[in-house]
Amino acid sequence: MNVLDNHSPIPLYHQLKAFIEGQIETGVWNPGDRVPSESDLGMQFHVSRTTVRQALGDLVNQGLLSRAQGKGTFVAPPRIQQPLTRLTGFTQDMAQRLKRPSSRVLKLDSLPASAQVAAALQIAAGDLVVALDRLRLADGAPMAVEIGRICFPGCEELLQEDLSNHSLYQILGEKWNIHPSRARQRMEATACPAETAALLEIRKGSPVLHIYRTTFDQHGRPFEQVESFYRGDRYVFQVELSSE
């Protein structure tokens, strides 16, 4: 039996945590098992119940254990924490769904930012931004219309890029070292406007998932504002929510 070392500079509750983590990692204790009671652990390791509780409390916070009054302390189920929602562009999103992405560029231009876009991108209204509008297809069928406004130092060179066949995010990463790291997204169900409906090959007024996204790079700077219309009958958005 592992014993705790009173003279170690490592606090007793840290040593106890390490012991418990070991028991779980090596499979001695399995998910759903009840771990020894607080008094048992205290006696076994010759520490007070308070110290045991400090160790257990930390592990509960990390999600490794869960407590139930009157019943005991249990090994928590393994964390699935692969969030369903990763920040991705259309290309990667479709790849995850096992669909072949492609694009038709509707507009690629440089124009002054509207007040709303400027606010999102933290620039002045009227500053030049790159406008990139694309029809996005999955396995050759229309999936979404994206209306993008992009702004970063040197962004006007984007106008030379081939954005029909290459992922915007891939180009930004390779040529400008800009990596999307965070995005704020607003989503609602709306009736599809006529012009967009024609591109998506649906009837005007059909339900579409209407998304506004502002995307931030690895330094927290917003570089892109996109408005998208996803066909309601073809696209399901999944998200994992947590209470913390």
Next chain:
Amino acid sequence: MNVLDNHSPIPLYHQLKAFIEGQIETGVWNPGDRVPSESDLGMQFHVSRTTVRQALGDLVNQGLLSRAQGKGTFVAPPRIQQPLTRLTGFTQDMAQRLKRPSSRVLKLDSLPASAQVAAALQIAAGDLVVALDRLRLADGAPMAVEIGRICFPGCEELLQEDLSNHSLYQILGEKWNIHPSRARQRMEATACPAETAALLEIRKGSPVLHIYRTTFDQHGRPFEQVESFYRGDRYVFQVELSSE
């Protein structure tokens, strides 16, 4: 000065936490300020230092305070990474949007689970679940229809509860110690079916945000499967995405 109530069923450290949160929310204590020392708080509120530490520890975990050995405990800077998407029920969601939530119970019954619901709740098809269908209103106007299926040991007692005037999640927490901690949500834009449209006071076929959610408690057990229809013209869903 606020004093703690020894005879309240609310633990002293909870009361102390509430006091401190209040000081920060009302701006009496500001980010960067040092809060009174642990011994000071103990003397001021006539509780032991251990109890003070329990309150402070919780608040540090929530990110509201930060500690520095030898220096003191400080009000933490407001978090930038405040995820826009918290796992909440309708009641809390509306409160955050500064709208007054209310409900009309459409159905409260016990019935056998469909195959799809059973799979989500990890039970056998045909096992009894509580069916709770509600029309949800914001400031008195229809906002969403929720079709809920709930299952946990003792769930049939839910049939006695007043679910028109009380939050389901609040009741689950108070009476059964069930706390939503994680949820998986699928969302799409659909045309509203006729029956639901009548309840929402919109035309049949109007765009609605159609959501399927499975909610898990603090032990990782699924206890609820809800299908919701939110009025597209009144509800915007916000989510924060991250690349990690």
Next chain:
DNA sequence: CAGTGGTCTAGACCACGCT
């Protein structure tokens, strides 16, 4: 009922940061 975790006390000694 016995056993569990939840809360709480009144101490103690230590490591750290400042002055």
Next chain:
DNA sequence: GCGTGGTCTAGACCACTGA
């Protein structure tokens, strides 16, 4: 040196669970 938080003890009573 002094005040801070960090660690730890040896108790106590409570609420809850399950047999």
